Structure formats: structure tokens, C-alpha cells
Amino acid sequence: MLLLILKRIGLGLITLFIVSLITFVGVEVLPGDACTTYLEREAYGAALDACIKRLGLDVPAYERYLDWASNVIRGDFGYSLSGEMPINEVLGPRVKNSLVLASVSILIGIPLAIVLGIITALWRDKLPDIMISTITIFSMTIPEFISATLLILIVAIWLGWLPGIVIIPSDATFYELLSNIILPVVAISMIMTAHMARMVRSSVIQVMASDYVQMAILKGVPYWKMVFKHVLPNALLPAINVVALTIAWLLGGVVVTEVVFNYPGLGRLVIESISNRDLPVVQALAIILASIYVGINLIADLMTLMLNPRLKSLQIRK
């Protein structure tokens, strides 16, 4: 088991290494470099040379990669171009904002999705299912920029209950943050919850039709006991991986929602840094997002392994 975990972590690290190489090479082969971007029309002569020297661009690429990589391992991403700020300072608040948005959405959305999924499955084709399923299909199909805009129109403009766009001072307290993110959270949760509820529903229905559930009924197991002991553990197992992907998607930044609400999260930073050709920041973001995906998928795989007795003994036997 331990060996397996180590193996998976090793694989994850290799993935990250490859991602870092690809982004570095990608940035390298693009025409122009940090200095030409930064200096724009003054990028010639002494100014350019000075810049190149200052940023260390005159050493060979592999040395710069090693230098950069060793700094990254130490947690230092270098300097951003646009503001000449340390990237850590640029990233810090963005990561925090994204984390807040993601965790609130997860805390509300995932339990809600599971409960809705179970209800729709158990009352399949009856009133609760028809109602919930109709709503989930709607919120799944309406694109988020429309639902988010509608939310702003109704809640912020017509009713005036909540602010329409998010303006967070950097020293905002958690409470201040919370009132600001209600609308983005609702907009994100609508789609996420709908997708996951549909998945949980079909998984529960599939398990309910299985031989072992029929057997439990014929054994005289009371309904709710059967649901909790025989159905849910087996039905929710495949949901773990979907939940993991959703979490990674949320942390990686929900670009559209962030743009509509003017929310300063990672998603918007990605867009901004790309359009500003702020290459060091793009590099840093690529590594961070890749780490999030690798890390969360690793956790999900290990959890499935732990909870599924079938896979567990299979792995041990190997």
C-alpha cells in the first residue's frame, strides 16, 4: 500500500516536471522575450542590453531553467514583469480568493448535489424527481455567463440585496468577503451541483437495480437501512473522482464567472497575464494549476482505493 502511494506520488512529480519543461520551452520558443515585451518600443541598444543583463537572459536556456526550477522548489517564482512585483505577492491574494470561492462552493454544492441525486433516484419518475430533474437540466444547459448576468440583474439591480460586482479590499475580513461572494457561489454551484446530482442519480439508480439490492430486500432489510448500508456506499464510490475533478476545476479558476463578477481569482489572473504577455506569471500559474490537478486526483484515487475493498485487495495481491 505504502509502495503504491509512493509510486503514485512519484508519477505525479514526473508529470509536474514535464509540465514545467513544456511551459518553459513554450515560453522560450515564442518570439520575443521578457525584455522586448517590457521595454516595448525602447527595446534596443543599451536599454535592451541592460535589461537582458538584469533579468539574466544572457545565460543559456538550460541554466535558466535549472535556476528557475530550483527557485520554484524553494517556493520562489521570481518577478512579474508588469508591476515588477515578486510573483508570490501577485499570486498570494489571488490564491486566497480562489480558495475561498472554491471552498464555499464545495461546502454548499457537493452535499447538496449528493442529497438531490439520492432524492431523485429514490423517487425516480415521481414528483420530487421530475421537479428536481427539470431544474437541474435547466441550470446545466444555461451557460454561466447568462445565469450569472441574470443573477446580477435580479438580485443586485432589481432587488438591490447584494452587490453586483465584487470589490474586495486586500485587508477584507472573512465576513466582508462572504457577503461579496454569495452571487458568484450561487452561479458556480448551479452548474456544478446540477452535473453532479445527475451523476449521483444515475449511479444510485444503477445500484438500486442490482442483484444485491434485490437480495437485501428479499432478506427483509428495512428500506432506509438498505439504502444506507447496501446502496449508498456502492453508488457514491464512482462519484469521488467526479468530485475531485470538480474541485480541481473550481480551484483552477472559474474564468467566466470571475470575469462577470469582477472577482479577483486565479482564473482572471490567467487571462490577464496571458494578454499582458507576463510570461513568468504564466509559467508560475501553469505549475500551480498542474500541481492542483495532480494533487487532487492523487487524493481521489487513494480514497477510492481505500474505500473499495475490491480494488484494495487487488492492489495488495499485486
Add this chain to the structure above:
Amino acid sequence: MNEIIESVKNLSIGFSSQKGKQISILRNVSTNIKKGETVGIVGESGSGKSTLALAMMGYIKQGLFPLKGECLFKSEDLLKMSSRQLEKIRGRKIAMIPQNAGQALTPNLKIGYQIDEALRLHTDLKKTERDKKISELLNKVRLPSPETMAFRYPHELSGGQQQRVAVAMALAGKPDLLLLDEPTTGLDVTTQAHVLELLRFIAKDTGTSMIYVSHDLGAIAQVSDRIVVMYAGEIVLEGPARKILKEPIHPYTYGLLKSIPKLSLDGLPASMPGSQPQPGSINEGCSFYDRCNLATDHCKKNSPDLEHIKELDTKVRCFNHKELINKNNNLQTSITKKSNNSEAIEVLKLKDVSISYAKQKFFDQLLNKISDQNPTVKDINIDIKKGETIALVGESGSGKSTILKSIAGLLKTKDGQIKFENDRILSSDLKMRNPNDLRAIQLIFQNPDESLNPNHTVEQILSQPLKLYFNLSGEELKKNIIDLLKKVRLGKFYMSRYPRQLSGGEKQRVAVARAFAAKPDIILCDEVTSALDVSVQAAVLNLLQQLKEDLGTTYVFVSHDLAVVRAISDRVAVLYQGRLCEIGPSQNVYKFPSHPYTEVLLGAVLEPDPDIKPKLVAEDIVEEKPPEKGCSFQGRCPRKIGDICNSEVPPWQIGENGNAIRCHINIEELASLQQ
């Protein structure tokens, strides 16, 4: 003994069709289950036997609903009970043993928990008492090391062990009535015989009544006191087991019994024409009219009632049953088959073939070889003559399908050669074979549902090989397709049908036609009749034999069913753990002396005759891997003589009539031991 515990009265169960019509699956079924008796309910798939059994627990499958009648358990109607009331009866008064225990045990719960659950629900025992009871129960169903068994998950057990756990779980509530829904279908022959033996012991030991539902008359014959025969949702015959099996007075039962291949008979079983009518398609007359050879015009218009015949203690639904009384001494007949051994040319030779499923290690991949000292299949030497049917027999895991796949080129061999026609070596890689060799060797699969593309019509299915191998098109193509359909006795109008519009037997006929479309020299048949009902199986076997006699095709026939193999094959090769045990002409392999494994297999065969009991000589342990040295059967052999069996591969010994046995015991000694 005469107290009735459950009685079904005029029960009809059905569903509403899309047009809003009520269609019944069960029609007017009435029967009584007495205390302490075992009733066998037998019928082919779609006869409504499982629906009836489940209704006897008050359970109606989703989509179905009771139309009329009642199921009285101790004079209370189960179909009118609330789910609360049913929870008190299910598991405590009536318990169920399911068909496929592997799927009926909840995968995330330990064996011990699942039995404990039944105990908690249906007894007042305390925790420590329950723990004791669990190991008692596991012991009773003869599971090894009951103490540790409770802590294992279902998937960690073999099929036979899972079935035993299901039995233990059913016994936990001390039920008055046990319902068994095909409890041994899907198990290996030896395991099946062991589980049946256990069930018989439990019935005697606890005095529990049992309802045994199965399509397998062999299994039914072993356990039942009384037999109910179902056809198209009706009871057509009901009476004491011996009477039903020895003197069936309903033409369907008679035909069914005749269509079962038997070990004692040389030759093919007689087949019954047609197939069971679909629910809702019978409007008037007897439901068996189309397939009956006693039918008269009267039968077409009027449906017979279930008539009680006092002197035979039997109920029968047939106007002409008198014609069958006292004339059933010809049940033991079969169709003799022509064997064409005159041509002794060998078309296919397997020489020292070994096949391994082991994953290639990195360096082996580079060198393109497999280093596995203990491959799944090892040292197979078989020469197959032109026009013969050779059968590969063995339990699951014996490597029989593996060998078939490598002949077809679907699996690479590790060592050895496959030679085709004039000793030309066939590559074990499909891509390296020339198109003519690919055409010459065709494969028919076990399950036609999966081997026929559901989105293609029969015409498209059959035209593919014709286009591919013979470049046919237009009128000629069509003519060939019609010819092929005629060969497998299907009419021209089947061309436009999709597989889902065909019955199981018809689908398998299409699969046979597809194989013959390539005009092959060799056809590999992988359990081709296992998924079919007995009456259909007999028809497909007869068809295969007829085609072979007409076209001179060679068959390599893989099956786990020794009786089927006996019926169809000229020569039999018995395999255990991927190693050959015995090979010879089929009439000799089924005679003694034989390899101890063949002896075990033959002993476990269930015949539809209450007087022939299976002989259980070996444990039904499941071995995961073949032993590394010595005889492949050392782990289970009832005649093991000592260390030599563990250390040395036994030599081949040739018996008088040409069957070869691989055993350390001298062949004459084996003969005297097996007398």
C-alpha cells in the same frame, strides 16, 4: 407432512404494453407447497418461473404488476401486505437463495456482516451469540476456516464459496420455506454437484420446504420431490418427480427430456421445432400448439385446462395426454450421427503449444518474448483430422477457450507451433496471417447477443464475410445470403431483421451462418450452446452436425458440458489447468479407465433421472494457478499416490481403444480401481 405452507391461487402477473393492453407473463397459476417438501419449478427462459418464485415472496419485479389471484403464505396474502409486514416475513419465514451469489452479495460489506444483518433482523440473539451463530452457519455450509471467513469480502471467495455464503445467509433466519432461483447455474460441474448435495442435506436436516427454480432438469431431478413444469406462463404439468421425469405425459415435457443430451447415449438428442411464444402473442388455443406433434385442430381453437389424473397423481394441460401414457419407454433414444473418419488427413496440428497471460516485463518486450516458467496453457499437442469434431472439455480456468483463441490468432502463443494444412506454420499473430488462412478458420462465440452487431440487419451481418472473402455484390450476394439462411433453416424474410428481433436460437443460427459464409475448413465453437435453452441447444447441435456432414467442415468444440460434448464430438481432449489430462475417441473417454480428473467430472454430471446420483469424489477447491511441477491435477486428485505426483509430470499411457491418459498410475491398475 401434508400441511400446506404456501399456496398460489389463480395468479396472473403481467405488464401494460405501449398500446395500453394488458399482457400476462403468468397466467392463472395455482399450486401448493407442503411442509417439508421440495418442489422443482422447471421451464425454459421466458416461461415465467422466476416471476412465479419471486411472487411467492411477495416480490414483483419493477414494471410488472399482479393482475389477479393471490399468494397465500399461511393463509395470508403476500401480495396485499405492506412493505413493513413483508420485512417480517422475508428472511424469517421465506428466504431466498439467489442465482448468482457473486452479484447478490453486497460488494462493500464483509461476509460476516451480511450474515449478521440477517441474524439481527430475524432473531433476538445478543452480539456474542450472533458471532457464535455466524461461525456455526459458515461451518454448516462447509466453508473452510469459518472463523476467518467472516472477515472476508465477497469478491475474495470463489463462485462456489459465494453460493455457500448465500445459503448460510438464507438459513440465518430459520425460514420455513427456502426459495432457490437457479442456485447452481453458472457454477462449474463439480461445484454444482457439491452445492446441490449440500442443499439436499439441509432440506433433510432442517425439514425446510424448498422451491427450486431451474431450467436444468438434471439439477431438478436431484433435489425435487415434486416437479412443476412451466411453459409460456402456464403450468403444463405437475406431479411427483419420478413420474414426471420417467413418464412425462405432456408433449412439451416429453420433448424437453428428449432434447437433453445424456452421458449414456451415443449420438445427438432429438430437437423440438420452434420456440416458446412471446407473452401476449397467444390469443386462442393451446400455447404449445405450434411445436406439438400431437396437436389436432381441436388444440388450435381451444385451450386445455389443467386436468388432474388421479391414478398418476399428476396434473396435465393437454387434450391428447392419453397418447403419451404408457408409451414413454423410448425416452432413451437419440439420432445417430455419421462420422466421416475415412479421410485421415490432419488439417491442424498443435505442437507443444504454451500460452501465457503474464504481463511482459520491460526487457522481454524489447526482445519480444515472454518469460513465464508456469504459463496458463502448457505443452498442448493435438492433431486434428479433417472432418472430425474434436472437443476441448474442462472446468472454468482449464484453458480451453485460451487454446481456441490462439488457434484463431487472437492470442499470441508463448512457445510451440500451430500448423495448418501440409504442416505450414501459422503465425500466432493475426496480422501476419494471409487472408486465405483467415477465411479458412472461423469462430462462433458463446453469446450471440454480444457477437452480432445490434445495429446491423441479418443481411448486413451475412454480407460482410461474403464481400470480404469473395468480393460478391448485387444479385449474387443476395442469392448467397438466402442460401446461407436456408442452410441454417431460416427463411428469406429474416434478411431485414435486426438481432434484437430474433430469439436466442435464431441469433445463434445467424452466427453459425456467418461462420459458414466464409466457406471455412475449420470452425472453432466456443461454448456455442451454453447460453441457449435445452430444446434450442438440441436444434443447434443437430444443425451443426448436419452442416458438417454436408460440407465436411472440421469443428473444434469447446464446452464445459460433458453430455453436450458426448453428443457432438468424435474425439475429446480433457484439460485441467491448461494441461492435457486425457485425449481419445469420445466413446472411450466416457468409459473407464480414465484420468482421475475425467472420473471426477463424469461423476459430477447431473442427469435428468432421480435414480442416477452424482458421485462426489474430489473437493471443489478452486486453484488459481497451475502447480509449478508435477501433475497438474495433484491438488485435487482423489487417487494421488504420493510425492511422484508433486514432482514429476506424468507420462502418457495409451489404453486399448486408443485413448491416451496422462497419469502416474498404471493404466490397468486405474481400470481395476475404477470398476
